[in-house]
Amino acid sequence: MSSASRSPADRHRVETLSNIAFERLRAEVMSGDLAPGTKLQVEQLGHRYGISLSPMREALSRLSETGLVVAELNRGYRVAPVSLEEYKDIIETRLHIEKEALLQSIKHGDLEWEAAVVASYHRLSRVHSAVESGGPEILEEWKKLNREFHSAIISACGSKWMLRFCLTLYDQTGRYHHGTRLNGTLPLEQSAREHKSLFRAVLNRDGKSAVRILEAHVRSAAARVERGERTLRG
Template sequence: MTSAEGDAGESPGEAAYRRIRTDVVLARLAPGQKLGLDGLREVYGVGIGTLREALNRLASEGLVIAEGQRGFAVAPVSAEDFREIAELRLLLENEAIAASFAAGDLDWEGQVVGAHHKLAVLERRLLAGEGADASQWKQYDREFHTALIAACGSVALLETYAAAYDRFLRYQMVAVVFRGAIAAEQHAVLLESALARDVTRAQDLLRAHVEGCVHHVVEGGALAPFAATRRRARPAPALAMALGR
């Protein structure tokens, strides 16, 4: 689940914005892909004006780029951008960890333990070579990291972190990255640190966790297929067919 997902009572325009945002974050719409308004209208079932409004909102978030008279495209990816987003995530998450660990109560501990349990179960399945849905795995990963900072006491910090996390998540979904046992072990240590209220250990571990992911993606060449011209970016098959690609 990304921060783009809303509720059933929202307006058609808000629903379209959230659907497009989720498709970008989960890499169903590929980096660099042109976003033709006529094709999008068929896929998302809203008018051109509503789509323009949604795409402009996404452009302000750095997930889409406006190309003037040429329309819109999904924001490209690069190693430099990924590193910058990773640093922003670390800045926000480490600040929130310190506040959350200080204020967290027994209910907060229970939420952290529960979130980690779901994540650990899915990680064990992935390590055993069993099939698992990538979006569900990343949903549980997100829920765990969000639970760690949930007691920080700042709505603004949590909202800013959620936006930064989604931009980081997009890179993980583009690269389909699972670093195996090391990531699972780091999550377990983060849980231990939270229950022990060991802020320094958690912050040091988080930096290793995030920087390890960046290194894995960049050095492994996962972004290389998207470094060519936007024309070559390929959307997911169902969206490609709907958008006439």
């Protein structure tokens, strides 16, 4: 059945299932559970997730637009490969765009934006203190809240495309972190200090300091990844 011939109820159901499949696939690619280069069989994934083929295909198509998976002509989909050269390119591109988004957000953000920044930082800080003693589920919650904090501070930049690119690049960098998780200890205190400094600079509307701290924060995490050390997301 084509999308044009579906009833509104059918379209809504497929869209809902596609969103579920998209989020599950994205999480598995980001965590490394679906390793770079893995062939993605629509039928197998649909069976594993309990989702029919049509919404699974839509989810894979959407995921290919983020660069997390690649579509191969007449061969389906595969998890995108990784390389140190690409990682460095992603970091530089992310910083170029995200620093500008942060400056624009600080310039134009209103009280509602400030409240969202405060709330996201508070949630991240609460979980951060439990990462060391908690299990894997706490670390996964931290990763989710860290993404929300980084999204919140740039959310008033005034450009949907800029936001989309920033989050796409953020997700891309995350693929390189799971491979270092067994080497060394997590830099918990350093990460907490950097987030606190970034939070204060943003609330003080100090754009110059905020972008400097953001760049140091991202590059610090990137350097650890390149050395094969464990890290928390920058």
